[in-house]
Amino acid sequence: MTTKSNPFKAPKAPAAKPAPEAPADDAKASLLLRKAEGGYAFPLLDSVANQFARSLRDLVRALGAPTVQVEREAAEVVRFADWTKASAPAIFWRYHAPPLKGPILLAGGRPLILQLVDIFYGGKGQLGAEREELTDAEERFAARLGRDMGLQLTAAWGDKLAIAPELDCVTGDPAKLAAVRADDELLVQRFTLRGGKLDGRTITCAYPVAALRGIAGAEPAPEARETSPADAAWAATLGSALKTVRLPVRSVLARPEISLVKLLGLEVGDIIPLTIPRNVPVTVAGRSFAVGSIGEANGNAAIMIEHIEKGSDHE
Template sequence: MTLSSAQSSPKAKHCADLLGTGPSIDELVPALSLLGEKLARVLPGHLARFSGGEPPVVRIGMPMDCNLASIQADIETLASHTLMAVGPEGRPMLATFEAAPVLCLIDRAFGGRGIVPDPLPDTLPLSAELLLARLEKAIAGALTTVFGGEEEHSVRPLRRDTSLRYLNPFDKREDLLQLSLEVEEPGFDPWSFSIAFPQATLAAVTTVPRHPVKRRAAQTAPNPAAEPFGSMPVPVTAVLVDMTIGFSRLTSLKPGDVLPVAVARSVPLQVDGRTIATGTIGEVEDRVAVQILQAF
């Protein structure tokens, strides 16, 4: 198509997705770690209705790269998957709830102690569908707050299914980043679920520093490398593996069992539970080492 007048045409808007200049998986890992820390603070208030009004403790695992095939392979029993959309563009994300935690919450809702039937049913009962609808609403509300609370980043559940094939949330070969969340409440076993983000969705709702500019510190600012701060010991934790397994698998563990472990390509370094840097695992003089790739 040929335009007759350059003045009559709108200014071009270059889309990072079309130009292929969006952030990579490695760049999105620390962004998702920070998002997870915010979610751990916001989500308990939205989940308080499931714990008798008392906000639970939410713990976030380290981000893992995956795809729909690997998510399906990690699920050993019945599970429910919910396709959620972010903003007016409907950018997709996927929440996964295994059957055991859902049935545990249902038993508690009816005054029980969270007993999970053994064996698990082949399909989820209607009560589970009603509970999942409430969970989806709570998680969507928390994510909307974490993403900024604006309409362009509002999160809403679209549909759910126990089959990823029939749900078909996005291309099965698409690279995803998955975040596992564990909910702890006094007097009950912890329960967990996960959220998986395509790269484009995560890039749209997070700020990824592509070329950070180092600024000179003010002359009056204290120097953390100088005394008395420089010699203070600070415990630093490198999280190599953070895994979640179902209740049924946990209770059936015995000596000799082998648990497959997926080590994340970007290992977070944490101080007091907050991620300060990420790196890759290597070796220096026959000792395991972490090479810093990005620091915050």
């Protein structure tokens, strides 16, 4: 018996069309910028601000305020002129930060800087008489603080975009913050200190909105190497323990030399003349660390660091 082939053939199902891929630029842009009602949103900056807040807390604690906490408030968009007016009287730090087509700006209230200087030199954060001009020591401290905060910003951006802010201006006059006009919009992040004498003091970080839109399609930084939760916990515990290690800091003010005859002839009431140099060495755990000058701060004898020594490995 022969069988007839079935002339009916089921129609082939149409091949599924691959889903359209999002343009690469859109994928990158979503990391930093998205259209929001009435303007733009920058979701990536929330993570940057959270990390900066933690490192800012650690920095202030290291300067001598161990109980300080830092609260981050929601970011807001304000005009440059309004931001500087609300910050005054303040110290402003400006950073050159390519690929941003504009600077990163930080501002800290003048009273906060004066209190941090007092704490750093052994005081309790008391505010002296109100004055407009900073002393040389206070200006040097403000510059050093600005450099340290720049390093923290670099770390906060590190695993997101390759932005390395470099401090190029420290001033109390907002008119000297060139490249930003009065009507330019800034995305401002506010960090409020809580605890002790510094309670309520603020530091703000401001990004020109136009500059942020300009890097929406920038290449993300390479992803950080994944680490297990155990490794991360171990590293955090080790880092926390190391920060509490106490090291002896010493400075030699004078090394007089006298003859053996005079030494054997010394009696109670005799005077050994000393010649104290302008700069004296500072050692930590027996190793040369810095050179400083002798002076006074808030009624206490103090040494101001003039130069940090570098070892052969430049650490």
